[in-house]
Amino acid sequence: MTKNRSGNYFEDFRVGMKLSHATPRTLTEGDRSLYIGLTGSRTVLCTAETHARQLGFEHRPLEDMLVFNMAFGKTVPEISLNAVANLGYAEVRFVSHVYPCDTLAVESEVIGLKENSNRKSGVVYVRSTARNQHGHEVLSWVRWVMVHKRDHGANCGEAVVPATQPVVPPEHLRRNDYAARVREITAMTGFDDLWDDYAIDERIDHPGAMTINDSDHSIATRLYQNAARAHFDGHAMAASGGRRLVYGGHVISVCRALAYDGLENALSILAINGGSHVNPTHAGDTIACATTVLDKVDLGQDHVGALRLRMIGVKNAGGASIVFPEPGEGRAAHPSNVVLDLDYTIAVPRRQR
Template sequence: MSKTSKGRFFEDYRVGDQIAHAVPRTVSGGERAMYHALYPARGALYSSDEFARACGLPASPVDDLMAFHIVFGKSVPDISVNAVANLGYAQGRFLRPVYPGDTLRATSEVIGLKQNSNGKSGVVYVRTQGLNQRDEVVIDYVRWVMVRKGDLDAPAPETLVPELANAVDASDLVVPEGLTFAQYDDAQAGAPHRWGDYAVGEQIDHVDGMTMEEAEHMLATRLWQNTSKVHFDRTQRVDGKLLAYGGHVISVARALSFNGLANAQMMVAINGGSHANPCFAGDTIRAWSEVLDRAETAVPGVGALRLRTVATKGDPFVLRGAEGKYHRDVLLDFDYWVLMPV
């Protein structure tokens, strides 16, 4: 009996499968330091214990996307180790902050399957939850991924594509317990622009860029214990290139958005996301955002802003080409909610 595993292929999944992912991980300040070394992240709430305490939290939590990457990485060996590409996200909610010292684990449920017409791969839909050491859910999201077939003669499963909401309703956003912006310091945060200063339809060019280096995206993927072969094994693609982990692009874009959205302090939901085109070493990533919606929360002084942030290799405010498909320069189209001081 073999003691090694090639991972699951598309034909190995069944709708309703419940998967408990291996290797829980205790979060430390080391991951925070590495996160800030890999991405130009400067959110004050995630950088300073004193700033976080002034906002009613017991200490500075780790970046929301850092928690996302850790949970995502737990799921890869069981969900996407044989992936062609991770395709998208929906219905994601950040339910509790994660602090250094917390231990995270992950579980997933298969909620949909659809074999591709070429018969060589299929799309697997899963709902993944990240839980802390108290078995509290800290993050919950749906993603879908294209996975290779190991046996091309394996019969196609019955197609089931789950119905997914276009966005998380503002009433379902969770404001962390104790969070208050009553003593919020604009100068320390880095900008004076608050929730009321943004209008629906407004577009923001975040100006700055970051060139993707091979060592950086590979280091990041190892840091999150993401074992998907396309990120490390050049033989997995006919062009011999290493595909950058899509979450790495998300974090770069979110960090670049600080210039224009410095007070977008906490990501509380992922409405949708598409990795529109592959990203490789040598690509220079830039970002722009559009305000899609604004909402009040149940907490006085805390507003919610719905944003679309687009990572691109090209010009700002270009999303689709003449045929309605994503422009070839667009790498990521990411729709999410953040909390901001009113």
């Protein structure tokens, strides 16, 4: 029996295939510190234990994108070790908060396959679920990834492209984790903007930018145990005429950290409704982002509501204004410097009625 772990190629996948990913991961305070060091995250709820308790939590949870990236990394050896690129996300639900010392285990199911016309690769659609040590679901998501074929001539059958929801519906959003005390967050950030103060179609230009160094994305990808060759193997990428890619989840994390300015009182990410990595990011690129408010969602709570946001991340913009194409126009509508188009939903305290 061979012990070569070459990963799955496109023709190895079958619709309905279920994968139990190896090596559950216990998350720690050390992971949090390294994540902050790599992204500059300033999320109030996750930054100070005293603040989290004041806001009604027994302990401060871990950053949502740290949890997502850790869970995502578990899926790489079976799904995207031989990926060309991760293409997009849908139906990402942050079901419950994750805390230091929680252990995550991840399972996936292949829900779609589509061979590319060049017959050199194909797109694999999977639904993945992360559970904690008690077996409780904490995170689930759909993603699609382009994967190399081992044999370009292999017959891969008819395409199956799954339908996904364009928006995670309000009834599936987490809403019961927040006490009325979350309104006190304004005293911690120094800004008074709550759910009530945002307007649909409002645009927020976040002032910061961050250059992603070679060491940053190398350490980040190792932190997430994301062993995809496109991120790790510079020699192989150079041999094919390319460069190592920055893992897309790290780009989201950087943009999310930059978006703190203007969204200071955000509590948690509730969902990622959809997203795509429009163009690749490489070491040395400088990332900036802007946000528009797509919708305001009433969660049926007096003290917290949800904002559905669209965030555009760009590279090397040099202060130029970020363009928002019409939703649904696709990759071709974006300028070549756009690296991320993300539709996501966050929880924000609302004023007392």
